[in-house]
Structures are given as C-alpha cells and as structure tokens.
Amino acid sequence: MDSLASAKNARRKGKAIGAIIKAQKIELRGLVQAVGFRPYIYKLAHQWGLRGWVNNHTEGVTIVVEGSEEAIKHFLEVLPQDKPPLSRIDSIVLTEQPLRGYQDFIIRESQEGQRLLTSVPPDVALCPDCRSDLHERKSRYYQYPFTNCTNCGPRFTIVQSLPYDRASTSMASFELCPTCHSEYKDPWNRRFHAQPIACPTCGPEVWLSDHQGKPIEGDWRQKFQEKMRAGQIVAVKSLGGFHLVCHGRHTKALEKLRQRKRRPHKPLALMARDKAVIEEICLVSLAEEKMLTGPQAPIVILEQRPSAVTKLATLPLLTGVMKTIGFMMPYTPLHELLFADDLDLLVMTSGNQAGFPLARTNEEALTQLASIVDAFLFHNRPILSRADDSVLRYIDGTWHFYRRSRGFVPDSIALPIAVQKDNRGHPVSTASQANSRTILAVGGEMKNTFALLGGDSAVLSQHIGGVHTLEGQENFLESLQHLQKLLDLEPELIVCDRHPTYHTAQLARRWSKPLLEVQHHHAHFIATLADHSVTEKSMGVILDGTGYGDDGTIWGLEIITGDYRSFQRHYTLRPLPLPGGDNAVKKPYLTAAVFLGEAFGEQGWEEAKRFFPEDAKAITRAKQMVEQKINSPLSSSAGRFFDAVSALLGICKESTYDGQAAIELGEEVTLRLGLAGREVKRAEIEEALSLGHYPFSIRKKLPRTIQKTSQDSLTKAEQNKENCSLLRYLDYTEILAGLLADIENCTDKGIIALRFHNSLALFINEAVKELAIREKLSTAALGGGVFQNPYLFTMVRHLLQAQGLRVLWPQRIPANDGGLAFGQGAIAKWQGEEGSIISKGRC
Amino acid sequence: LAHGDGGALTYQLIQELFLKYFTEGPLQQQNDGALLRDLPGPPVVSTDSFVITPYFFPGGDIGKLAVAGTVNDLAVTGAEPLYLTVSFILEEGLLMADLESIVASLAQTAQEAGVAVVAGDTKVVEKGRGDGIYINTTGIGFLPEQRELGYQRIEAGDKILINGTVGDHGLAILSKRSGLAFDTELRSDCAPLNNLIATILEKCPGAVKFMRDATRGGVATTAKEIALATGKDLLLWEEDLPIREEAAGASEFLGLDPLYMANEGKVLFIVQGDRAQEVLEVMKEHQLGQESAIIGTVEKGKREEGHVLLKTFFGSHRILEMMAGDPLPRIC
Ligand SMILES: [Fe+3]
Ligand SMILES: [Mg+2]
Ligand SMILES: [Zn+2]
Ligand SMILES: [Zn+2]
Secondary structure, eight states: OOOHHHHHHHHHHOOOOSSOEEEEEEEEEEEOSSSSHHHHHHHHHHHTTOEEEEEEETTEEEEEEEEEHHHHHHHHHHHHHSOOTTOEEEEEEEEEEOOOOOSSEEEOOOBOOOOOOOOOOOOBOOOHHHHHHHHOTTSTTTTOTTOOBTTBBOOGGGBOSSSOOGGGBTTTTSOOOHHHHHHHHOTTSTTTTOTTOOOTTTSOOEEEEETTSOBOOSOHHHHHHHHHHTTOOEEEEOSSSEEEEEETTOHHHHHHHHHHTTOSSSOOOEEESSHHHHHHHEEOOHHHHHHHHSSSOOEEEEEEOTTHHHHOTTHHHHHTTOSEEEEEOOOSHHHHHHOBTTBOEEEEEEOOOTTOOOOOSHHHHHHHHTTTOSEEEEESSOOOSOOOOOEEEEETTEEEEEEOOTTTTTOEEEOOOOEEEOTTSOEEEOTTTSOOSOEEEOOOSSSBOOEEEETTEEEEOOOOBOOSBHHHHHHHHHHHHHHHHHHTOOOSEEEEESOTTOHHHHHHHHSOSOEEEEOHHHHHHHHHHHHTTOOSOEEEEEEEEEEEOTTSSEEEEEEEEEOSSEEEEEEEEOOEEOTTTHHHHHOHHHHHHHHHHHHHHHHHHHHHHHHSGGGHHHHHHHHHHHHHTSSOOEEEEHHHHHHHHHHHTTSOSSOSSTTHHHHHHHHHHHGGGTOBTSOOOHHHHHHHHHTOOOOOEEESSOOHHHHHHOOHHHHHHHHTHHHHTTOEEEEOHHHHHHHHHHHHTTOOHHHHHHHHHHHHHHHHHHHHHHHHHHHTOOEEEEESGGGGSHHHHHHHHHHHHHTTOEEEOOSSSOSSGGGHHHHHHHHHHTSTTSOSOOOEEEO | OOOSGGGHHHHHHHHHHHHHHOOSSGGGGTOSSOOOOOOSSSEEEEEEEEOOSSSEETTEEHHHHHHHHHHHHHHTTTOEEEEEEEEEEEETTOOHHHHHHHHHHHHHHHHHHTOEEEEEEEEEEOTTSSSSEEEEEEEEEEOOTTOOOOGGGOOTTOEEEESSOSSHHHHHHHHHHHTOOOSSOOOOOOOOOHHHHHHHHHHSTTTEEEEEEOOTTHHHHHHHHHHHHHOOEEEEEGGGOOOOHHHHHHHHHHTOOGGGSOOSSOEEEEEOGGGHHHHHHHHHHSGGGTTOEEEEEEEOOSSSSOOEEEEOTTSOEEEEOOOOSSOOOOOO
8 A cells, every 4th residue: 555655755766757647546535525526636637637436435536647757747736735625634645656658637437346435425515616606696506595615515414325326315316407507517517516506497496385284485595585584483494404593683483482392491593594594693713614604503602792692682591591592594595595684593403393303304393393383394305314514612622512513524533543552551453452343333322323334434423313213213213224224334333332232232132242331421521522533541631420239229420441442430420319310400490409318417418408498398398208218219410510500599390301400500500601612711710710619528428428328239239349449439529518508608500600610620620630640641531411511621631731631522523412422432443352241341 | 926836825825816807717617728609610728927117008018918919919810819828927026006907907808808717826926036927828719711811812903901100009009118208108908809801801701912010120021921922012101101209209210110110000901902991990880990991902022022112202112121219329
C-alpha cells in the first residue's frame, strides 16, 4: 500500500518532463460519493489534459489517468487540496498501470463489488446556489421545492442501496425530463450526476390536504401560509420524516400545539427564515453561525439575549424557564418556501405521537397525526430512512452533540488503531486481539441509537428513540436492516446492555448469535476513549441517570479506572432507595424526600413534608415503601441528585419530559459563565468557584441505615467485600445540610444551584486527583448524560486540566445514551475472539 | 396454639373446630379416606398451596383464598368442581380465634361454591417455621360433555374478555402488608368463579374457547402464556381495560403495573369473535361479572413468537413481556 506522501516522494525523484507518458491508477476511500467528487475529478483531469476514467464503486472511487508525468503530478497535488467541500479522503492508494491509450476522460457507470465498510453519504442542507435558484424568477427551479445539486440535497434518507445512484434511491421512479437529463450529463453543470436532480416538469410535487387527507385546491404555498397566520398546525413532510409546524409568534397556535401534543414544558425548536431573525433573539458566535448555515444545518441550542422576549413575545411558551432556545435554518428547498415576508419564524417539532417514531410515510402521518394537526403538507418523494434533526450545543469552545442524527448519519467514525502498552510501557501490537468480526451494538433503552462496526470504523445509526413500543421496535429493526443492507454487513457478534429488561437487550438475547453484555457506564466510558482513539488504561468520570450495575443496583456516578476489557469502580454516590422506581424519577419531589430521609432520618422526612406540604401524604407513603422495601431499588445515580436539588429549589417538582428537573437546574447556572459560543477563561472559573460550595465527605463505609434498607443486591455487593475495599462513597448529607441552610437564609436560588454544581465538581476533582496519583494515570474520560450540563462540564474540565491531566469528552458522539452503542461496540472490538464474555466490572 | 406432646389437647380442639364447620359428607365419618362416588364425567383434579401475608386482608382471608384458588383452577379447565381436600400447616402461636375465623370463612366459601370438603389434615410446626398458617387444597371435579377448551381452538379474530377490574388483589395485599394508606381501601377480588363460568358455558355453548385465571403475574403474564402457547398475538386495548381509579392511582405510585398484579377472582376468556357480545351480556348479569369487558382481540402472530401488545391511549403499542420481578428503573 502506497500513501500519498510516498507518492510525492516518488514524484520528486522523477526525471523527465512532458514527454514521458504514463498511466496511474488512483484509489480513494472516504466520503467520496454523492459529494460531487466524480465531476470534480472530471474537471481536474480536463484541466491537466489527462485521459482515462473515474468511477464510483462500493469501496470508494477509482481514477485512471494517462498523460505526462508532469500533468499527473500536478493532478495528484491539487486533488486533495481543492476537493469538494463535503468530501473527506481517508486514504489514497496509487499504482502504476500499463498504458491503454484512452482518447478522452470519462465518467464510467458505477460498479458493484466486494467491499469493506464504506461511507454512505449523509443528507446535505440546501446550498447557497440552489437557494438563489429558488428565488430567481428566471430560473427553471424558481420556487421548486425539490431542487438540489452535487453540493446539496437528500442522500441517506432516500438511498436504498449502494453505490449511490439515482436507480438506488427513492427518485428512481421519477424519469428525468430532457432538460434535467442534459444537466445531469453535463460535467460542467452544478447538477452533473446530482442523483436526485428534479424539476417542476419531471420531479416530485407538493400538495396540501385537510386533516383527513383530502387535497386542498389552490396554491399550496399561499394556503399553507394562510394557515400559519390563522394559528393552525400543519404536519409537513420534511427530509427525514414529518414535522409539526406552526407560527412561532402565534400564542394560540403554540398553546394548541402543546396541548394537542401533550407536551406541556419541553422546549420547542424553531426554524428561522434567515440568520438575522435568530440574531435578534439570540447571541450567535461565529462557530455557531457556521454550524447553523453549514451542510449539516442542525438544531443549535443558543443563548437567548436578555432582551429576547421584547423581540419574541411567545418566548415563554416556546422555552418555558429555559434561557436557551434551539434554532435551525431552512435545510431543504421546501422549508425555504414555507416562509414569507411576514412569516419569519416557524415552530418545527418532531411529527410523532408519544411512543411512535417520526411519521415517515403519508399514510403513517395520516393515522398518527390527524388528531394533532389541522392540515398536512404532503409530497410524493418517499423517505426511505427516518432522520430526526440533530441537536448540538457549543460549550466552552467545543461542540457537544445532544442528538446525532440528520446530516451526520451514517458517516462512519474511525476507530482507534489497536496499540496497547505492556506493563513497562512498550507498545504492544494488539491487532490480533482486536475483533475482526462484524459487530452490532444495540445501544440503550431511551434515546436509542445502534452501531455497526466493521473494519476500522463504526457507523452509529440515526436517532431511534424509544424502543418500548412495538412501533419503536419496528423502527429499530427496520433501521437496522436498512443500514446493514447499505453497508453490506452481517453482524457476527452482538453487544447489549446488562440491564435485565432493556428491550434492546431482550431482543439481542433472543438472536442466536454470540452475545456480549456490557455494563452501561463501562460503555459510556469507552465511548469517550474510543472517540479519542485512546486505548490505554485511563480514568473515567461517568455521571449519568440510570445504568444497571454489576451488583444489581442502579448506578449513575462512577469514578473508575479501566480499559476496553474491564474496569474498577473507585468512587460512587452513597446509594439510596427509589420508591416506585421510575415513578420517583418522574417525581423529583419524591426523590428529594428520600434524599432528606436518608441523610437526616425522621427529621429529614418531616423536613420534606414542610418543603412539599401538598404532597405530605405521598411522602409518607414513599417512606413506608422505603422501609418495607416495596419496589424501592437502590440507586447511586448523579442524575437523581440533580433531580432532588431541582425539586428542593422549587425549580422542577415533577418532570414532564426526560431529564427536565436536572436540565432546568443546570439552566439556573449555565449563564453564570456566559458559556455560549466561546471558551471560558481561567479567571471566570475562579470567580465562579469563589461563590462557594458545600462541604462534602467521602466515606469508606455506608452508613448503617443504608445497610438496613438495602435490598438483596447490596448484600451481594457486601459479600464481594474484598473486591470492594477500594470503593468510596460521596455522602450527600453535608451538601444537603449546607443547601438547606442556604434555603433557610433565603440565599438566591441561582447561587444555591451554583454552589451545588461547584460541590460536585470539587468532589470529582478531589477523587480524580487521589486516583491519578494512586494509579499513576494521567487521562480522564468524561461521559454520561449529566455531562450535557454545560456548567458542570466546563468546571470539571477546567479543574482536571489544571491538575495537569489530559481530559477527554465525547465530541463525535453524544455524551448521553445516544452514544452508548459506540462504546458498546468498541468494547466488543477489543474483547478479542474469546466468544461470549461479559465485560467485567468490579464493585 | 401450642405444639408437641402437650399439644394433644390442642389437636383435639382443632379436630372439633373442623368438624363444627364441615358438617357434611365423608369428613364427618372420620375415615382415613373419602370414597367419592358417582362422578358424572371424567374426573379432573387440581392442587394448590396457599401462602400469604397477611392472612387476613380486605376482601378475604387465606381460607377463602384456598377455596377460590383451587376451585377456579378447576373451573377454567371447563370442569365442575365438586369436592375439596384441605390440609393445614399451623405455626405454634397462631391465635385460636384467627384459626376459627379462617376455617369458618373456608367453609362458607366452599358452601357458596357448592363444593364439599371431603378430607383434611392438620400439622403444627414450631414457632418460627411458618408464617402463621399455610393451607393446601386439592379440588376434584368432572368434565361435563361438550366442554372442549384448549389452546388449539384459539384463532385470529377471537375476542378477549375479563369478568371485572384488574389488579385489585395484588394491590390490596401489598398495601395491607406494608400499611400503605391510599385514599380508598383497596379490596381483593378473591372469589370462586365456578358458578359464573358454568353459567356462561351453559348459556353460550361453544362460544368460549379457552379460559385462564389471571393470578400471579396478572393479566399480562397470563396473556403472554397464551401468546407463547399459540404463537398468536394478543392485542389488549388500554381504554377498555377495567381498572379501578384507586387501583390505578396506587399502582402508579408504587411504580407497579396493574396488568402484572395478581388477581384471585378474574379469568381471561378467549371467545369466538362473533359471540363476544353475547358472552359479555351473560357475564354482566352475573354478580361476579358486573364489570366484565371485552378487552382485546387475538391476531395472527407477526413474528415467530407470540406477542402481547397493549394499544395505548395514544395509539402506540406497548410490548408486554412475562413478569420478571419488580420493574427496574430504565429512565436514563
Ligand atoms: Fe446512560
Ligand atoms: Mg392456582
Ligand atoms: Zn445545491
Ligand atoms: Zn426535469
């Protein structure tokens, strides 16, 4: 195998100029299909007077050029430099060929063949050229909702199989008109080989229907906009599924949407007609602007301006107590056409009912959404794969995925090359240990994604969401089948979570294939390590909601050491029972009562009743459940600690959506650091720390009460005592005592929330410091959904970096369960070929 | 209640107690075995042991339960229960008054169910070796002609019926045991259903294809057993499930699903689709079936394994698996 670098060397040695004619074969891998690569090569070859051909095949792109050595040299030099903006070259292999004497340079038809994991192109947002075509009266694409070119348009959501050609997309049934055909065939045209090319004559069309599906006569655009102005809700068939759309400034419409979708508090995402509209409401940094208007065009969580509500009166209805708001830009021509001079802001929320995935087909939308919407905006270009909008946030100078889906999926993520060090620190090649089998990691239970691993890369699926319903499972299975077919991979080894009742794990256990069960937080830990191609033993700081622990209790605050094979738990949160399990998770005031009861005994329970007088009865019942051990599993989850504090501060007593209490608590402190859009300075960290924290203690032993209320599972853990002698518990008693005193003294709740965050960050800092010295480790990987809390992330990152540690956090994948499958897969990859083994965690 | 050598007197008391309440049939003859004559059809036998804390609970007690449980097990096979044997294991220290009221309740339930207690036994164990009282009952009945019930008769299009509200027994026991106070007292549905079942089978001959009492594991687990045995999908409709408001509230709080809570007086009936309404009307006329409802339908299995699906208020379908202990939190 020859690399480009060595090719350059070879050229430097070359002697003759001009006269010598040679033939060169160039094989490219990476994101080189459906990104305008072949026309680029075509033009480049013509530019240098080269002859030969280029084609797409399942492994990538192959080019053969014949011409003067000099011309080939230039061609090769320029090739990677001026490549199309959406493309990515992972490898270039050069081989010399015998001369064939080609007369011209042509683009050959795509070929099928054997292949390794190759990249399937993600969908690309409307490009500036196509946007101007839309508004250009003289253009044949004027106001045509499906125009696209090699630089933009649908990819993943319309492709059936590879190679990516029109015939293998859902555009296959639309026969090109002569004009489109000539543009498609013209290498000098922007739409040359744009597979989904279409125009009003030959392409798909849009129509508006009433809520029963009866078509509405007249200009769809005008009618749609009238409906928006009248405060109606319309289900719009977008790129990767339906959106529920209404006027972003229409109070009644928003109230109606919240009520009909049974979504009282969860913030609603907005689509803005242009950048200026967003900038009126939010502070937008350069990085954020680039992301908003870039090829992925995701939802970006932005900080609201202090004066935002004067510009957007409906803001409280849109975002509740949140001081941020999710914005995106029109990413398809259809979206672009939804807006008007007086219609600059549309709510765009996912088009599904509770328990369902996004409505994908017109029929699904009709049955699922009829009770929510007043009308449908349909079209007849089938969506083959669902893709929810991706959500990102720029925190402390780096991007964080809240959801990785449309625009990013199914681009592959390179896996670390397996180099491990032996105990003397010498690198050991572990290529033989890396699992060469194709791996399917099924992910978690909520916010599910799955991952397929083959060769040296992983493909993380689009957001699948909940899998507890038949519809959710069908979505999971269909998406899996589709991606398997696209990548031409047949899983040989399955990885799932160890949770006994995760639906994904139950499915996986039924497949008769080698199975590996992985502890939830081990997977979060390795997800971060693998994201940074780190394979040596490291420390992990995992703060999460719920993960089934190896001792049968629910974990969620793990400070660990370990590698892909195993891990050791060193610090956790003092566990406490959760009466009613998930019911306590949905009702943070109950969790708060248990925290107080566990910390302060009878007094604590009484205190809880004073906090929540209207729930005194429920609290008494919860106490009884805890004492009688009725459905009260033990939990050491950091997420629950956030929930409890959120309830005690009167921020969120009951969660109406996943993580609400913790998210809203985090929101109280986020803006303290002015985190949006920039890196935080050391002085600002110091200043935030100077606002105080609560004392905390780290214990070697659980207090008696815990041992008394513990369930069998804890007894099991106690039996493993020799293994657990290292385990330390963060006791919440002192933190709560300090917090209660602050509440008593009427301290500002923002300050209390900040001190709580500081306490946790300082605990982590102290624990990791001790661990780094004792275990002689210098890398700490952060993971778990709690690290989506911007303030906590920033504090922990800076504190640990100040210790001189290398701090890693998830960057190509989400920190929450959306990235779990990636970690599961990476673990399986390095478990070797030993068959079905269980990833071993201790304590 | 004492035990051992000095317990002869106690034993005597117990014997007298039983004879006082079981005034009919072979038991009075005090023979070692009871001769059961003239069974009008093939005999059907079922046995069950009853272990429950607390043994007195709202809506019943272990005595009533011991009769209802075994009678219902017989009845759902299509049999007519006739006789019962009863065996007690008593723990030293059990109050005589408690024992007497349990025996009285057992006798009364047997009488209501129309079954005769024909043999019995009592053992007393040391204190600490039992939970006050265990009862084993064996029921004997016969299968009348033309009562062919079985999995093999179940087909797509059949309807699923239940004779009343779901989850009451399990929740009543749990709240009584733990002293959990809910606004309204939850009562066990414990009752012998042989009369209800016989009425349905007589008035609607051939309509019922299969029956199963939804005891431990609740309606969901029972339905899943049927799904697994037949390979068909059982679709339940959330909006048609009879659940008492107080039971729904309590189970939400407990984080437990009423569909998985035990019942002791509820049977799932799989009924030929076009006769479901007819069966429902007969059920509703019976005192133990006033709140009966058609709660779902049998469908052709979509995957290799039969599924139980609960169609929710929002239209999505929750997948119901067998009960596997307390539900662990999953929200991350
Ligand atoms: Fe997690
Ligand atoms: Mg039984
Ligand atoms: Zn374009
Ligand atoms: Zn055309």
